[in-house]
Amino acid sequence: MVGTKYGKEPERLSQLKMQITRDTEPRSSFKDIHELNLPEGRVLMFEIPPAPTGLPVSWQGYWHGRSGESLVALTADKMDRIRSETDINDWTAEIVQDASLSDLDEEAMRHARSAFAKAHANRISEEEIACWTDQEFLNRARVTKNGQLTRAALLLLGKPEAVDKLPAGMFEMTWKLVGQENAYEHFGLPFLLSTTRLYRRIRNIQLRLLPPGQLMGSARKVAHFGSWPSMER
Incomplete structure (x- = not known):
């Protein structure tokens, strides 16, 4: 939210951290609250720690979930799914x-x-x-x-x-063009540069299409991207 006036008093943000700690179980709170004064307006950023593995976090004794745009009680299957989680190595x-x-x-x-x-x-x-x-x-x-x-x-x-x-495997991104023309190119390490090189290969061809059976008429433009990159490991 750009231009917020919330929490301009430091004690207000401290109270918010205390409330989060008090009302969550297992106990949790923001790791930090960052206040950014940008040209567009003031922004508050809340640095939130990840939820503990295998433990649903309750608020004031209740577990909440989403159903579309609504906030509802966490369903039993979602509760079981969270509890069955195990630590996954990065x-x-x-x-x-x-x-x-x-x-x-x-x-x-x-x-x-x-x-x-x-x-x-x-x-x-x-x-x-x-x-x-x-x-x-x-x-x-x-x-x-x-x-x-x-x-x-x-x-x-x-x-x-x-x-x-690196462990045995294929570490590359592939660009493909499929249509009237066919082409492809592989991009390997370093990915920090390869992503930009691949992006530059993506075409944006403008086509003018006329209504069926007409020589003249209002035309519309269609953006055609050869194909999106795929990643393989």
Whole structure:
């Protein structure tokens, strides 16, 4: 909500955190409340922790769910589904034991630093980010674990040949054009750059169609995208 006046007094936001903690079970609250003063107006952002695995969260002793646009009691099958959940490991967060900084693409790293600087411009200066070592930058970007590169780091920033250090599989995006013309192209690591390269291959062909049986008439335009990219692993 842009331009909100809610919670301008710090104690109001503190009371909100206290209410959330008091009325939820298992106990929960916002990790943090961020106040952004943008040119378009004031914005409040609530940083919410994930729900505990296998435990539905109640509010004032009741479990709620959605049915279309309505708020209703959580159904028994949804309750059972939540309770049957188990912890799922994040595949991309696994460490690649034999990976090093030499496996990372220099252009992808420059692009990543630039994007990071734009995303954190209100907190960290571009000059400060430029002074970080590659290792420090990757740590700040959270694509390392205990100082070691993760699969996410290689997928986003790795050189094409670094794919050999990932588990066996196909790590690429494919662009296809199907129609009067047929074409395709595969895009591999680093995905931080490949996504843009693939996007540039997507065509937007303008076709003018006339009404059936007429030589002249009002025409309409149809946007034709060759095909959408598919991801395979």
